[in-house]
Amino acid sequence: xxxxxxAEHSPNAPGLILGLSESQGRIERPDNRMSNTRRSLLxxxxxxxxxxxxxxxxxxxxxxxxxxxxxxxxxxxxxxxxPKPASEVHIPKVRFGGxxxxxxxxxxxxxxxxxxxxxxxxxxxxxxxxPERVCEVLHQCNRFGIDAFNYLHQGRGPxxxxxxxxxxxxxxxxxxxxxxxxxxxxxxKPLAIYQQGEVTDRAFRAGQMDTIRDFCKRVRxxxxxxxxxxxxxxVIALVEDQGWDVDFYAGCVYNxxxxxxxxxxxxxxxxxxxxxxxxxxxxxxxxxxxxRQTRKPCFAFxxxxxxxxxxxxxxxxxxxxxxxxxxxxxxxxxPRVKDEVRDDAERAARILARS
Numbered sequence: 001x002x003x004x005x006x007a008e009h010s011p012n013a014p015g016l017i018l019g020l021s022e023s024q025g026r027i028e029r030p031d032n033r034m035s036n037t038r039r040s041l042l043x044x045x046x047x048x049x050x051x052x053x054x055x056x057x058x059x060x061x062x063x064x065x066x067x068x069x070x071x072x073x074x075x076x077x078x079x080x081x082x083p084k085p086a087s088e089v090h091i092p093k094v095r096f097g098g099x100x101x102x103x104x105x106x107x108x109x110x111x112x113x114x115x116x117x118x119x120x121x122x123x124x125x126x127x128x129x130x131p132e133r134v135c136e137v138l139h140q141c142n143r144f145g146i147d148a149f150n151y152l153h154q155g156r157g158p159x160x161x162x163x164x165x166x167x168x169x170x171x172x173x174x175x176x177x178x179x180x181x182x183x184x185x186x187x188x189k190p191l192a193i194y195q196q197g198e199v200t201d202r203a204f205r206a207g208q209m210d211t212i213r214d215f216c217k218r219v220r221x222x223x224x225x226x227x228x229x230x231x232x233x234x235v236i237a238l239v240e241d242q243g244w245d246v247d248f249y250a251g252c253v254y255n256x257x258x259x260x261x262x263x264x265x266x267x268x269x270x271x272x273x274x275x276x277x278x279x280x281x282x283x284x285x286x287x288x289x290x291x292r293q294t295r296k297p298c299f300a301f302x303x304x305x306x307x308x309x310x311x312x313x314x315x316x317x318x319x320x321x322x323x324x325x326x327x328x329x330x331x332x333x334x335p336r337v338k339d340e341v342r343d344d345a346e347r348a349a350r351i352l353a354r355s
Contacts, residue, residue: 090145116306144345194227288322
């Protein structure tokens, strides 16, 4: 779920989910050359993606709503309800670096209005999420064993984190980074830092992946686990092929950073409104497949297409069935209508118990 809007990205209308297929074969790099290792990785991923595509498509049937959920339109925000006592169910943990963390990780985007839907919902999120409510949600996460947070070190983030910690809350921080990693490490002592996905994807298009590799080296020098965030499975394939010294990947399961020409190719010449927020059903199997091909830990995000997927149960099942046992999921939380922390925690624990 990570990815605050960049300066060049300002959506004004809802995005789409379209059930269109793309080639499951070769993925092009800017220089149009591909090594045998990387070709093998992507071809293996494509084969696995084909087997997962049916499950991904079935996640688009009704269940939990996105921006159209009851109570979002018209009425002003109501005070947050007191959290229910935590159930006996806690999220299973996985080894990451030198510690164990929950496989479900609290996302950061809703806290600061990065909804990836439209400006109206972004405004509703910003209005709802006072510092008090941010801390309430983080504490509720702790009650269900969610002890990892996809933190963003900018704006109000540092102050909210400091307040949460002063109130006794504890989170392992997995930071999506837009600033100097050394400064972030000094300020909040994170477990891990990764280059934010849109930055990585722009570098990939420009043929400047050396800048991302240098960023990862600076993260390691600063003392944190180093990762690469992206919306493109071919980025992970490239990093694997070149043998970068990185510890993990954070992958958006929807490739929402295609260029306009790439979207026209994917959508048979059409270019819908808001091309930066198009979500198509053929994308998740491709990212899941590449995640399964690497031995490094991966975190999948936007498994609900930023609120567009309504069959939440199926989307969670697909995600956990498609990633490795050592992988995790970032999930955004917006409990304005119901206790999404409880719902998602109990759902994830139930699904993982059956796997």
